[in-house]
Amino acid sequence: MIKCGGHFTGGTVLHWRDAKGYLFTGDIMQVVADRKHVSFMYSYPNYIPLSASKVANIGRSIEVYDFDTLHGAFEDRTIKTDAKRAVERSVVRYLKALED
Numbered sequence: 001m002i003k004c005g006g007h008f009t010g011g012t013v014l015h016w017r018d019a020k021g022y023l024f025t026g027d028i029m030q031v032v033a034d035r036k037h038v039s040f041m042y043s044y045p046n047y048i049p050l051s052a053s054k055v056a057n058i059g060r061s062i063e064v065y066d067f068d069t070l071h072g073a074f075e076d077r078t079i080k081t082d083a084k085r086a087v088e089r090s091v092v093r094y095l096k097a098l099e100d
Contacts, residue, residue, distance in 0.1 A: 004028060004061035005054055007042045013062070021067035023083060029058065029090075031072035035079055037090040038070070052098045059091035 001012045006028040014024040025031075029038040040050040040058065062084075070083035079086050 002061055002065065004058045006040065006058055007050060007054075011058075015062075015065045015067060017066075020069060021065070021084075023062065023065070023067040023070045023087075025070060025072055027073045029070070029072070029087065030074075031070065031077035031079055035077075036086055037093065038072070038079075038087055039090065040094055049098070052095050055091055055094050055098075059088070062087065 002015055003010065003012050005011045011028045013026065013028050016022040016024070025038070027041075027044060029040060030044065031037075032039050040055045042048040042050045042054075065084075067084050068081055070079040070087065072078065
């Protein structure tokens with residue numbers, strides 16, 4: 001279990017270490033429709049974005065873990081390969097969007 005915060009202070013994700021590595025994120029990081037990125041929300045039902053500092057903290061909290069596959073909270077919301085890079089790209093993209 002990795003405590004990374006998010007839309008609540010105790011937000012955690014599960015890292016399962018094996019040959020490839022898996023990250024189970026629930027709604028802390030949600031796989032988006034293109035299956036190449038994740039997004040971060042304070043409130044999904046109300047479309048309230050998560051703050052830049054909290055997104056940056058989530059990114060830092062998973063840096064040291066290796067994983068190739070990421071499973072989100074819902075069926076068919078999986079990044080099957082190169083998931084760690086997808087999260088890294090997503091953090092950068094999200095923070096840039098908040099700057100603009």
